[in-house]
Amino acid sequence: MGFMHTMNNTAALQVAPASRDGFSSRFGVLAATLGSAVGLGNIWKVPYLTGANGGAGFLLIYLLATLAIGLPIMIAEITLGRRAQSNPLTAFRRVAPGSGPWWLTGLLGIAASFLIIAFYSEVGGWVFAYVLQALRGTLTSTDPAVTQAAFERLTRDPAQSLFWQWAVLLLIGAILMAGVTKGIEAVTKRLMPLLLILLIGLCAVSLTLDRAREGLHFLFAPDFHRITVGTVLVAMGLAFFKLSIGMGTMITYGSYYRADQNIPATALRVMLADLTISLLAGIAIFPAVFTFGFAPASGPSLVFITLPAVFAQIPQGQWLMSVFFILTAFAATGALLSLLEVPILTFQELLHLKRRQATLLTLMLLVLPSAGAALSLSTLSSWRVAGLNLFDLFDYVSSNILMPLGGVLLALFTGWVWGAERLGNALSNQGRLSNGGLARAISGLLKYVTPILVLAVMASGLGLLSFLGA
Ligand code: PHE
Secondary structure (H helix, E strand, C coil): CHHHHHHHHHHHHHHCCCCCCCCCCHHHHHHHHHHHHCCHHHHHHHHHHHHHCCEHHHHHHHHHHHHHHHHHHHHHHHHHHHHHCCCHHHHHHHHCCCCCCCHHHHHHHHHHHHHHHHHHHHHHHHHHHHHHHHHHCCCCCCCHHHHHHHHHHHHCCHHHHHHHHHHHHHHHHHHHHCCHHHHHHHHHHHHHHHHHHHHHHHHHHHHCCCCHHHHHHHHHCECHHHCCHHHHHHHHHHHHHHCCCCCCHHHHHHCCCCCCCCHHHHHHHHHHHHHHHHHHHHHHHHHHHHHCCCCCCCCCHHHHHHHHHHHCCCCCHHHHHHHHHHHHHHHHHHHHHHHHHHHHHHHHHHCCCCHHHHHHHHHHHHHHHHHHHHHHHCCCCCCEECCEEHHHHHHHHHHHHHHHHHHHHHHHHHHHHHHHHHHHHHHCCCCCCCCHHHHHHHHHHHHHHHHHHHHHHHHHHCCCCHHHCC
């Protein structure tokens, strides 16, 4: 490692200022990591997937997947990133030189990041467009047919879809150009607390509605009849998507972590806070949905068609709706920052680019995939693979294939190649924390349990085991 390290350090010194940009305070680390985890996933995906898969039974499986699979992978990724002090492509070679083509895991992650950004920025665009419409009062109608028409005007119009998507991408690009401390950390430190306050306010209103109990019952009383192997795969994919793992984001952010940060404690806090925000979003949404007699399983349109009609029936609904979409926009911002940071850091370090150049290159490479997602409901709606349009395809492939696969490779690498000892050393901040038992447990999980579990869920969920009758 010595030689490589010296070489890399020398190379880094030539292009970068004396020290690497990074998060400056412990709260900054927490806010940025939480900013990545909390996103459209909490507000758009968790509620609609819960609705479509039978409520609390699904949530329970998601929770199990988060604890057994998500958390160990998240801890390993952050630790790897901090130890390597590099982008996800170089990280594997840095910590275990000569160990073979593990860097391909990083490449897979970067590919996944482009697919996710493509559809995520589109939904982000809808959210920003809705903020404006909500504030102006043009969304206020109790008739879902009207709110549906409004949604379709936005999504079926190629020019509008592209406009809002790029408004968001350029905003994110501008924040990222300001740097890690002055961009990512400064923004997430302010947005995350605000988001939480706004969300708690909305929950308080929702819980006072007539049929709040039915909504809570739907969310918290499990119904296992609707659970299939496909559901389990979706719940596991959601765990990966929610924690931003299996595609290099946590390696990237880990490389900005402070040397004295307690990684397992931070990861646990992020996971718990993220879960709480998902549940709060459910508590804000479902009681209102039930009170006004809508069906909870109305798919991705729950947020964009059902909710506006629901808000329109509540006193002061226009303002509550504005608050809702503003907090959703905050959530999308933190997640997008972390998604774009993956290719940006990689280009910056690999091609020796300045941050600004790496950001512009990333945005340029996003033109085609993001247009694919933005136009999938209009111009390109006939482009389908296995019945899915490009938007749904990017979503399905990234959450249910690329991220779990990245997670398996990362687990195998950490467990078998990097090894318990080096992981333990990095995890304990070189012996300053006494968490040796935890390190051994995590490494054991990553070696044996995680890969088998994830591969089994993937194989059965994707129907690869159908010949066994599974
Ligand atoms: N965790 C984010 C969300 O739930 C999405 C995300 C995935 C962000 C992968 C970064 C990387 O919305």
